[in-house]
Amino acid sequence: MRFPSTPEYQSYDIVIVGGAIMGSSLAWHLTQDPDFDGRVLVVERDPSYEWCSTAHTNSCMRQQFSSDLNVRISQFAAAFVKNLRDHMGGDKRVPELSIQNFGYLYLADTESYAERLRRNLEVQRAAGAGTRLLTRDEIAAAYPFYALDDILVGSINTVDEGYWDGSTVFDWLRRKARENGAEYVANEVVAMTRAPSGQTIGSVTLGSGEVISCGQVVNASGPRAARTAAMAGLSLPVEPRKRFTWIFSAERPLDRPLPLTIDPSGVHVRENGGGTYMVGGHAEHDPAVDPDDFTMDHDLWEAHIWPIVATRIPQFEAIRVQSEWAGHYAYNTLDQNAVIGPHPELGNFHFLNGFSGHGLQQSPAMGRGLAELLLHGHYRTLDLSPFHYDRIVDNRPIVEQAII
Incomplete structure (x- = not known):
């Protein structure tokens, strides 16, 4: 799937750094929310997706976690996969999927x-x-x-x-997000500049030289998450x-x-x-x-x-x-659990990182949750706040005992 390399606009409400399954889940959830009419830019450095974690996953799903929240996140994923067409408005192009329950x-x-x-x-x-x-x-x-x-x-x-067929779910999240108006570009965020106050990111710079103003920035860059955070002057143990x-x-x-x-x-x-x-x-x-x-x-x-x-x-x-x-x-490396939500001091920089091998199955709930937070200021479904960045600052791990 080919993306243009140059954004259509110079300013976006939300810039998502990384367009694999996490970034695409967020983009789709944002653009299908009737309360949102802003601009979304998804910047993906590898539009072939040949080398992203999504492409190398073993595409499995489980509920056997040690924390209640992780169990419920996967339960939503199972319902999402089994009802993918309904979630996407009954679009007949979207296939009916199931889970091969070998356990x-x-x-x-x-x-x-x-x-x-x-x-x-x-x-x-x-x-x-x-x-x-x-x-x-x-x-x-x-x-x-x-x-x-x-x-x-x-x-x-x-x-x-x-x-479960993670590649098909990913394909439709990305496709429907674009059809809903999210703009994907084949490019790379190479720098971030803070606003004069120092308390927000004012713009991102692309590898091709464009400087894009932004309302919110989301780090959805998978294994490159720490590098993306460092552009904002932040540390992230991923x-x-x-x-x-x-x-x-x-x-x-x-x-x-x-x-x-x-x-x-x-x-x-x-x-x-x-x-x-x-x-x-x-x-x-x-x-x-x-x-x-x-x-x-x-x-x-x-x-x-x-x-x-x-x-x-x-x-x-x-x-x-x-x-x-x-x-x-x-x-x-702190606790093998997700890091999601805003930075406590750089409030328009948001994390969607650190899934430690269970990101594919967590992508439906994580994309939904961060979209809720960005658009409504709070979680409307699962409360994902235990995975916020403040636990990183406090060195307060929420250890998941069932990591593979």
């Missing part, structure tokens, strides 16, 4: 981890999630292909947990962390769908369809990387990932890797 299965090999799953279960069930705890024997009966000698308990939910994915075919495919299985090691594997499976993981040493670094670690598969997968599912000892890629988490 997530967390495996605990220590009593402390088992107790964490039990505590998380209480949070999830209180929010209406369908999570269940399984004993080792119950796991073996339902999924006889696992090796479970070290496993004490498992946690699974097969209601609105599994694969960095690119490399995450690897492999697709493989099995000589002996499993006889039933494979839940997204989170091994106690952190390696995860799931059903991909047609006798193929998807594996995700990262190296034990997990440093920040350059946001342009997508180099594969080819030794990681043989030395670490495959042995774990084949040990957990012996039927996967004979497999063939079909494809592989590296992507990035926009990793919040």
